[in-house]
Amino acid sequence: MSRKIILTADDIRRTLTRIAHEIIEQNKTTQQLILIGVHxxxxxxxxxxxxxxxxxxxxxxxxxxxxxxLHRDDLSPLNRRPVVQSTDIPVDINGKAIVLVDDVLYTGRSIRAAMDALIGMGRPQSIQLAVLIDRGHREMPIRADYVGKNIPSSRHEEIQVKLMETDGIDEVAIVSVIKTRPPRDKMEKVGYFRRS
Structure with a gap:
């Protein structure tokens, strides 16, 4: 497994400053603006x-x-009881310009679930999307309005975002995950090989 830092704490700080400027430029009035972060x-x-x-x-x-x-479409049948965190939106979202914020945009499924959750709470004027990292590989027609950094990646790589508030450090890394096959005797037990 190899790990490469692609954003340092200073890079993240500068990136968020730039995105803040872009949000102000795109929203003529910020009085109707709400930022909502995806847990x-x-x-x-x-x-x-x-x-x-x-x-x-x-x-x-x-x-x-x-x-x-609870809005995700990819919950495992084995884990139908996800650990739910609180949703806390301090104002009414009706008629407001919402900027949905997430760390990584990948398949688009998390953002689709977030939009479903928001629309279930009211009718915002608009929903915009800001992400720190866009890594591609979309499965849904989702595009970010504000992107910190585009990181083309392969499906066998992971993007690890660590933040001071949750992880004690600010950094973004790309990690190559090499999937190893189980030993041959275990592969035969689960049907990896067909016998003719």
Whole structure:
């Protein structure tokens, strides 16, 4: 397994500052703006973005947290009882411009689940998407409005986002995960080989 750091703490700080500027530019008025972070790492990123926007605009942008687990379409049949975190959105979302914030955009399934959850709560004016990393490999027609960094990756690689609030360090790494096959005797037991 190889691991390569692609964003340091300073890189993340600069990236979030740039995204905050882009959000301000795209939203003529920030008075109707709400930032909502997808649990787990999207929420601290949303708080950091809001702090940057507040510093630039001298406003207090509301920040919420969204748990999407019950809206996911890829829950394992073995794990039908997901650990649910709290959804906490401090204001009514009707008529508001929402910026949904997540750490990594991959297949698009998490964001689809997040949009389902939001639409179940009300009718926002718009939903925009800000992500720290876009790694491609979409399975849903989802595109981010604000991207920190595009990281083309293969499916046997993982993007690991670590944040001070959740992991004690700020960094983004790409990790090559080499899948090893089980020993031949175990493969025969589970039917890897067909006998003719």
């Amino acid at each position: 787990t790492r999207g929420f601290p990123l949303a708080k950091r973005l809001a702090a940057n926007i507040n510093k630039l605009n001298e406003l207090k942008i509301p920040v919420g947290a969204l748990d999407i687990r």
